[in-house]
Amino acid sequence: xxxxxxxxxxxxxxxxxxxxYETKVRSQVEKGNYGKLVAIDIETGSFEVADTSxxxxxxxxxxxxxxxxxxxxxxHRAVFRLGGRSLTKLL
Numbered sequence: 001x002x003x004x005x006x007x008x009x010x011x012x013x014x015x016x017x018x019x020x021y022e023t024k025v026r027s028q029v030e031k032g033n034y035g036k037l038v039a040i041d042i043e044t045g046s047f048e049v050a051d052t053s054x055x056x057x058x059x060x061x062x063x064x065x066x067x068x069x070x071x072x073x074x075x076h077r078a079v080f081r082l083g084g085r086s087l088t089k090l091l
Contacts, residue, residue, distance in 0.1 A: 007068060008042070016042040017070025034075040041067035049074070 006013065020040050025047050029038055033049055039056035040047040041064045048063070050056035053071045060067050 002065075004066075013042060013068070013070060017072070020045050020070075021072055029074055036074050037071055038074055039067075039069040039071045042070050043068055 008016065017040055020042060021038070024045055025038060025040055029036075029047070029049055036049050036051055037053045037056045038047050038049045039053065039060045041060060044064060044067070046060065046064050046067065048056045048059040050059060056071060057069045060069050
């Protein structure tokens with residue numbers, strides 16, 4: 001099993017990921033992939049789209065073994081949503 005270590009601070013990691021997504025990846029993946037996840041290597045700009053983050057990252061590692069993957073849900077600001085839902089809407 002390969003142990004991968006981050007090479008950037010959390011702030012730089014997020015900044016690079018957001019910048020690459022907005023400038024290079026978003027226009028290529030948004031149409032027809034709403035709600036899917038994209039894993040982006042913040043060093044090379046390579047990316048993979050999949051239904052789950054694990055699948056996207058695994059595919060990215062197949063192509064880029066030393067990737068530093070940053071993941072975002074297409075069409076959303078974050079990968080996961082935190083917080084509860086209103087019970088009145090569920091009933």
